Amino acid sequence: MQKALKYGLYNQETREKEDPELSFSFKLPLAIMNKWDRCGLTSNFLANYQSATFPQPEKTSSLLSxxxxxxxxxxxxxxxxxxxxxxxxxxxxxxTIQIKTINFAEEETTQKLKTYILKLSENSHENLFLSQLEENSQREDNHSGIGLLTLINDHNLKLGIRIQKEDALYEIHVKAELETNDL
Amino acid sequence: MIIKTDDYRIECIDPTRAVIIGSLRLPTPSAYEPHFKPIKEKIEKLRDPYTINITKVSFLNSSGITAFARLIFFAKEHNVPIIIEASETIPWQEKTITSLGKLWSKVSIQFS
Structure with a gap:
């Protein structure tokens, strides 16, 4: 098996040994998620559930969503x-609240993600955010490329990405952590 | 012109001002184009500043942020200053709109 490519939090896996106070996992078939508004519905549901016990539940839910x-x-x-x-x-x-997604990708899209990781590693996040937006304004590409960047740059999150080849596809783990003291 | 769906509403009747309300999470930056087109049409006819009120936009995803940045670059091309009225109580606005303000010196942000 090829060695996994790791970025950020996946180079410091200490958290995985702790027992979480709350943990749940959702499997979302892509056939269902093709109805795009279900992304928002799912996010709002998970965020509302998670934020109920926080001092400012509405604001926390909005951020988590x-x-x-x-x-x-x-x-x-x-x-x-x-x-x-x-x-x-x-x-x-x-x-800490940790949010993780797992998906499977083909070679071509995985290469794009690897290039993205390289950019994240080599540039200041704010400069990258602004230059990416400027670049996006000059092309009709439908992939904005700023989703993960917005999370790191604007919401002060720690991010980790792990890419592992699994047969013909690549298994991609992306996780974000935020401190509950900030909520 | 008013664009209205179950999730959001875009009002741009006033020639110098648009009001956007709701949750905007469309799948791609180009999916926003038809919705933002009436705003661009107003901007290209102006010399004075154009105001965009987003104080009631609960969510804008990264495709929407890209589309919003394209609006700012469009205004820059036409040299029309942009005033963004935002809300500091909505988490995504507090951070992301401040970042968008750095795209052009003639973008001013008024938080309420």
Whole structure:
């Protein structure tokens, strides 16, 4: 088996050994998620569920929904075909909420993600965000390429990406962590 | 012109001002084009600043942020200053709109 490519949080896997206070996992078939508004419905549901016990539940829910929605949209855009599914996992540790998506991608889209990781590693996130928007304004490409970047740049999240080849496809894990003290 | 769906509403009747309300999570940047076209049509006829009120936009996904940035670049091409009225109580606006303001010196953001 080829070695996995890891970025960010996946180079510091200490959290995986802790027991979360709350954990749930959702499997979302892409055939269903092709009805695009279900991304938002799913994100709002998961965010509402998770935020109920926070001091400002509405604001927390709004932030979590924004994050979950970007991760789900990202997983769908990088997924291989309609007969697959994506998985969303949310874990609440003592001071941290972790949101993770798992999807399967083909070689070509995986290469795009690898290029993206390289850009994230080599540039300041704000400069990359602004230059990506400027670049997007000059082409008709339908992939904005700023979903994960918005999460890191604007919402102060820690991000991790793990890419592992599995037979003909690549298994892609993306996870984001935010501190509950900020909520 | 008013564009209205179950999730959002875009009003641009006033020649100098648009009001966007609701949750905008369309699948691609180009899916926003027909909805933002009436705003562009107003901007290209103006010399004075154009105001976009988003204080009631609960969500805008990354495709929407890209489409919004394209609006700003369009205004820049026509040298029409943009005023964004935003809400600091909505988490995505507080952070992302501030970042969008850095795209052009003639974008001003008024938080309420």
């Amino acid at each position: 924004t994050i979950i929605n970007e991760l789900i949209e990202n997983a769908i855009k990088y997924s291989s075909s309609a007969d697959k599914q994506i998985t969303v996992i949310i874990k609440h540790f003592q001071n």
